[in-house]
Amino acid sequence: MSAKKIARRKPVLARSEKSLNGTRPTVPASERRLDFGERWSFAPALEAKDYIQLQSRYQLFIGGKFVAPRSHVYFDSINPATEEKLAEIASADARDVDRAVKSARRAYEKIWRPMPGRERGKYLYRIARLIQEKARELAVLETMDGGKTIKESRDVDLPLVSAHFFYYAGWADKLQYAFPGRTAEPLGVAGQIIPWNFPLLMAAWKLAPALASGNTCILKPAETTSITALHLAELFQQAELPEGVVNIITGAGATGKALVEHRDVDKIAFTGSTQVGKLLIKAVAGTRKKLTLELGGKAANIIFEDAPIDQAVEGIIAGIYFNQGHVCCAGSRLLVQEGVFPAVIRKLRDRIATLRVGDPLDKNTDIGAINSRGQLDKIHELVDSGLQQGAQLVQSPARLPKKGYWYPPSFFTGVTASHRIAQEEIFGPVLSVMTFRTPEEAIERANNTPYGLSAGVWTDKGSKIFKIVGELRAGIVWANTYNKFDPTSPFGGYKESGFGREGGRHGLLPYVALS
Numbered sequence: 436m437s438a439k440k441i442a443r444r445k446p447v448l449a450r451s452e453k454s455l456n457g458t459r460p461t462v463p464a465s466e467r468r469l470d471f472g473e474r475w476s477f478a479p480a481l482e483a484k485d486y487i488q489l490q491s492r493y494q495l496f497i498g499g500k501f502v503a504p505r506s507h508v509y510f511d512s513i514n515p516a517t518e519e520k521l522a523e524i525a526s527a528d529a530r531d532v533d534r535a536v537k538s539a540r541r542a543y544e545k546i547w548r549p550m551p552g553r554e555r556g557k558y559l560y561r562i563a564r565l566i567q568e569k570a571r572e573l574a575v576l577e578t579m580d581g582g583k584t585i586k587e588s589r590d591v592d593l594p595l596v597s598a599h600f601f602y603y604a605g606w607a608d609k610l611q612y613a614f615p616g617r618t619a620e621p622l623g624v625a626g627q628i629i630p631w632n633f634p635l636l637m638a639a640w641k642l643a644p645a646l647a648s649g650n651t652c653i654l655k656p657a658e659t660t661s662i663t664a665l666h667l668a669e670l671f672q673q674a675e676l677p678e679g680v681v682n683i684i685t686g687a688g689a690t691g692k693a694l695v696e697h698r699d700v701d702k703i704a705f706t707g708s709t710q711v712g713k714l715l716i717k718a719v720a721g722t723r724k725k726l727t728l729e730l731g732g733k734a735a736n737i738i739f740e741d742a743p744i745d746q747a748v749e750g751i752i753a754g755i756y757f758n759q760g761h762v763c764c765a766g767s768r769l770l771v772q773e774g775v776f777p778a779v780i781r782k783l784r785d786r787i788a789t790l791r792v793g794d795p796l797d798k799n800t801d802i803g804a805i806n807s808r809g810q811l812d813k814i815h816e817l818v819d820s821g822l823q824q825g826a827q828l829v830q831s832p833a834r835l836p837k838k839g840y841w842y843p844p845s846f847f848t849g850v851t852a853s854h855r856i857a858q859e860e861i862f863g864p865v866l867s868v869m870t871f872r873t874p875e876e877a878i879e880r881a882n883n884t885p886y887g888l889s890a891g892v893w894t895d896k897g898s899k900i901f902k903i904v905g906e907l908r909a910g911i912v913w914a915n916t917y918n919k920f921d922p923t924s925p926f927g928g929y930k931e932s933g934f935g936r937e938g939g940r941h942g943l944l945p946y947v948a949l950s
């Protein structure tokens with residue numbers, strides 16, 4: 436059966452005539468129900484937030500203290516699920532960046548670099564334990580500020596955040612074993628710029644290895660999700676981390692740019708879009724600064740005919756729909772071997788109809804809010820391009836809340852490799868499905884993007900996994916699972932997905948000079 440016929444089969448999911456004309460797809464009211472006979476739902480199970488103490492204004496964290504920005508400028512942080520203002524966040528300008536760099540330099544020269552590794556390790560262990568103690572509160576804040584589900588922030592992000600600090604605490608006094616026969620020296624002051632999709636986890640990925648190896652840090656969170664990094668700063672105070680070892684400066688791209696261009700920064704570690712990553716390559720060219728980039732992705736999930744189809748469909752759901760598709764390694768392209776295409780599409784369509792979209796603080800919610808209005812507009816723009824280029828959209832009939840930024844779980848069939856939806860990062864809960872006949876064709880299609888971050892392979896045959904994995908140009912490949920992370924495992928990309936690795940012993944390398 437062709438992809439077109441499947442997409443047009445009606446009952447559970449459909450697209451309206453409007454979507455055929457290239458305007459935003461909507462599902463007719465008559466079809467907005469699940470296909471379980473009677474309409475049913477879970478009772479609300481909201482995570483408590485009455486104990487959360489949000490400040491009305493968050494300052495910069497420099498030299499171990501919260502200080503007002505010299506710029507006197509603040510911007511709003513919005514809860515994307517409600518569009519309510521949560522707090523005002525300080526916007527650091529070049530003078531604030533300079534203050535933070537000076538503070539980090541002082542701490543590096545006088546305290547952190549001379550400190551024995553075993554002492555640095557104690558601070559990291561203390562921070563890891565404090566994160567565990569505060570995990571529930573930090574998870575709620577993460578969900579309120581970023582829109583991701585509490586299931587994700589509580590059960591995935593926060594455990595991994597503390598695990599990263601624990602893991603790198605263990606390396607702090609063992610660097611000679613990490614690089615046998617070599618001497619590892621810290622680089623100095625590290626400027627670290629992170630995105631909004633995993634705010635605390637990205638902070639942990641950056642800070643823990645840098646601190647363990649003796650560097651001091653200036654962290655710049657993304658402008659839509661700064662709040663949890665500033666609550667983390669409170670834990671640094673409680674851990675009595677020496678002043679200036681970690682500084683947190685908030686602001687948008689201009690703040691990040693000022694950090695990258697500061698003359699006294701030794702190392703830039705960036706996670707974000709490929710577009711900004713390319714600007715950073717130019718900015719550090721000809722300077723002494725070391726650079727690592729973790730950029731975008733357009734991962735292929737490859738399902739072979741011999742795969743356990745139900746498990747594979749669950750893996751696809753976890754790989755693209757949970758966390759609203761706001762994952763750089765999301766399996767946003769699905770390559771299905773022709774023989775199982777009808778079965779996979781049928782199961783996928785039925786499964787996305789059961790995903791619950793809504794209040795991310797509800798423990799039953801599968802898909803939370805899109806992080807910002809700007810990101811929602813980008814998703815709409817790319818979905819429109821898919822429709823205009825002739826792909827067929829299948830969309831969940833989920834009811835979307837009236838306020839906030841939402842997008843229903845969706846997938847495209849009839850996608851060709853040249854479509855924008857097959858090449859560009861959508862960074863939303865939208866999957867592009869294509870078919871293949873032979874393993875060679877699957878490899879060729881999977882590698883046919885400018886990115887090379889991650890991929891997934893689903894098959895019953897171990898030999899096939901090894902053959903395919905060896906030929907995929909992707910930094911991370913999952914086999915018969917997807918989106919599993921561990922602090923001991925390196926993560927990073929090929930091609931336009933960046934260079935350098937985070938996690939594991941490899942994650943120390945970008946922060947040391949070896950002799």
Ligand code: NAD
Nearest residue numbers: 629630631656657687688691692707708711729730731763
């Ligand atoms: P972005 O590039 O717009 O912003 C990332 C960070 O860079 C933010 O803190 C932002 O303020 C800052 N920034 C923006 N312009 C800058 C400039 N000129 N100089 C210095 N800093 C600047 O990306 P985003 O939209 O926040 O995040 C989404 C992107 O991040 C996606 O492309 C995603 O794939 C990527 N990402 C990659 C990984 C990975 O590990 N490879 C992980 C998470 C997200």
